[in-house]
Amino acid sequence: MATITLLDTPPPPDRVVARIGLIADTHMPDRLPDLPEAIGVALGDVDLILHAGDVGELRVIDALSALAPVIAVHGNDDTLESQRELPYQQIISAGGLRLLLTHAHYPDRADELASRQDDSWVPKLDRRAAMARRAGAQIVVFGHTHVPMTVPWGGVLLINPGAVAPGTHFARALIASVARLTIRADGAVCVEHIDLADPRTTFAPPVDLEAGFRAAIAQVQASILAADMAPLAPGVANLFRPGGLGRADADTVRDVLRRLAYPCWAGERDLIARADLEAAMRRDLPADLWRRTIEIIGMS
DSSP, rough: OOOOOOOSSSSGGGGEEEEEEEEOOOBBTTTOOOOTTHHHHHSTTTTTTEEOOOOOOOOOHHHHHTTTTTEEEEOOOHHHHHHHHOSEEEEEEEEEEEEEEEEOOSSSSHHHHHTTTTOHHHHHHHHHHHHHHHHHHHHHOOOOOOOOEEEEEEEEEEEEOOOSOOSTTTTEEEEOOEEEEEETSSSSSSEEETTTTTTTTTTTTOGGGOOOOHHHHHHHHEEOOOOGGGGGGHHHHTTTSSSSSHHHOOOOOOOHHHHHHHHHHTSSSSSBHHHHHHHHHHSSOOHHHHHHHHHHTOOO
């Protein structure tokens, strides 16, 4: 498989065969009330948009299609509708190159959770490169990690545009980003990462692969939990894992968490304290669900 030439700057317009907008992890409306208008500035002149999963409701891709046609895949935290209607991965050919579009999560939840125990980037990137080679693709566009990057790895080019929404209900995004992939007539490519806080300029993703995943995610999102909430965070995560709440009850609890998080995401308050969580769940959950929830979290 030929190595792709990675350009530092976009080629002149008369040498361009495709301009592709890349976006991932919109999580709307679960973690994002509306798509930022800055997306239209960043991707307003592209020929095609690729959404690498955790779309949220399908109306997200309808909205993006006002800018350009959209191809999307589903992610591990997607709505039931998006998981039902969108594929796990998709092949796209553009400018003579084959791209693999995938969220890149493990379909099996147990495998996904096991993969998170290793902080190293190496197995994560090795797996994505292997997926590309199996599909005969030169480029992988993926989401899931919420960490923007463009990395030649294992003979292919790995691109994560970053995330538009935070990775959990208990984090705020420090960088909400998308990317642009420009393909030159000879197959060389340029990848531009764009911080939606300043959508007319590009930035170099601040990822240090040797420092590991946790160091990288800390550069793009920050906790909105007060100190007294930190011991409860693992228990809250257990609500949504196998053996926790069922899907319907988990969605009810997510609604409570979302209403707590939105003021933090909007900058109206800084942190969520334990008293905030206890009051919201006691007020908004049915009594039986409240009792099961606090038992799983370990608040009883």
